[in-house]
Amino acid sequence: GAVVSQHPSRVICKSGTSVKIECRSLDFQATTMFWYRQFPKQSLMLMATSNEGSKATYEQGVEKDKFLINHASLTLSTLTVTSAHPEDSSFYICSARGGTGGYEQYFGPGTRLTVT
Amino acid sequence: AQRVTQPEKLLSVFKGAPVELKCNYSYSGSPELFWYVQYSRQRLQLLLRHISRESIKGFTADLNKGETSFHLKKPFAQEEDSAMYYCALLGSNTGKLIFGQGTTLQVKP
Numbered sequence: 317g318a319v320v321s322q323h324p325s326r327v328i329c330k331s332g333t334s335v336k337i338e339c340r341s342l343d344f345q346a347t348t349m350f351w352y353r354q355f356p357k358q359s360l361m362l363m364a365t366s367n368e369g370s371k372a373t374y375e376q377g378v379e380k381d382k383f384l385i386n387h388a389s390l391t392l393s394t395l396t397v398t399s400a401h402p403e404d405s406s407f408y409i410c411s412a413r414g415g416t417g418g419y420e421q422y423f424g425p426g427t428r429l430t431v432t
Numbered sequence: 433a434q435r436v437t438q439p440e441k442l443l444s445v446f447k448g449a450p451v452e453l454k455c456n457y458s459y460s461g462s463p464e465l466f467w468y469v470q471y472s473r474q475r476l477q478l479l480l481r482h483i484s485r486e487s488i489k490g491f492t493a494d495l496n497k498g499e500t501s502f503h504l505k506k507p508f509a510q511e512e513d514s515a516m517y518y519c520a521l522l523g524s525n526t527g528k529l530i531f532g533q534g535t536t537l538q539v540k541p
Contacts (some may be wrong), residue, residue, distance in 0.1 A: 348527065357441075359518065359533045360476070365526075409476065419464070419522060421529060423476040 318344045320412045322424035330432055334398045337427045339410030345390035346412035350421065351383070354407040366393050390414070400431040434459050436521045438532035445509050446540050453504040453535045455493075455519030464522040465502040466529070467493055471515045479504075479517070489513070509539045 319342040329335045339349055348367050352360040364380075366372040366387035374380045382404075384396040393412075397404055407428050411421040435458040445451055457463055467479040480488045482495045482502060493504045502519060519532040 350528070357516075357534075357536070359531045362528060365528060411476075413527065419527060420478065420481075425475040 318412070318422040320346075320410065320422045320424040322410055322427050324427060325425060326428045326430075328430045328432060329400055331401055332399055334396055335400060335429060336394055336396045337408055337410075337429070339393045339395070339412065339424055341391045341412040341414065341422070344412075344414055346393070346414040347390065348413045349387055349393040350411045350413070351385060351393075351395050352409045352411070354409055354426070356407075360409060397429065400429075402431045405429055405431045434521060434523055434530055436519050436530050436532035438517075438519055438535050440535045441533070442536045442538065444538040444540065447511055448508050451504075451506045451509045451513070451537065451539075453517050453519075453537060455502045455504065455532055457500050457502060457519075457521050459500075459521060459524075461524060463495070465493075465495060466520045466522070467491070467502075467504050468518040468520055468531075469515050470518070476518070509537075511539045511541055513537060514539045
């Protein structure tokens, strides 16, 4: 089946620094990728939708200047958390759609971000 | 508004007991609904979708448009079914998934 990877799986950074998270579709071309945030034992909150070669569409309340998304190719999207604060600490999950699934989304394993 | 509601945060049953995880939705038109499962320390994965009318790992879910529900059922729970379950609705014209709050299923031995 379709596989989505994320890197890194876990990252710790200091307040004020930026951190980049990569999301890759390994065996299919992802025309659309989604970025979610998940708090402990809570639901997934969609942050933004990115289509290859175009600007990401952010959900209401998500700061686009803080969470920079780049979908440079059909297999790679990146999320950069800029000027990170402790409240940005969370589990970030990407998903990708494309390939044979049509509307089906395939999820990455997630990245645990801790800002100290 | 398009919304998915899972009223139970936690459902705890004994092994062998029947399980029903509730999901209600708000949507105008014909919804496309899914159940996703997240086992401990694993990624979210699709369990089943209503259009397939399939049974996966003994789970089934029937779309009830009258009650706007898509409850997930299994006649005999197993310990390995313990996980977080999310009901999701495919948003119209957006391709975005709208997730419910999730229900933790705990199957006790």
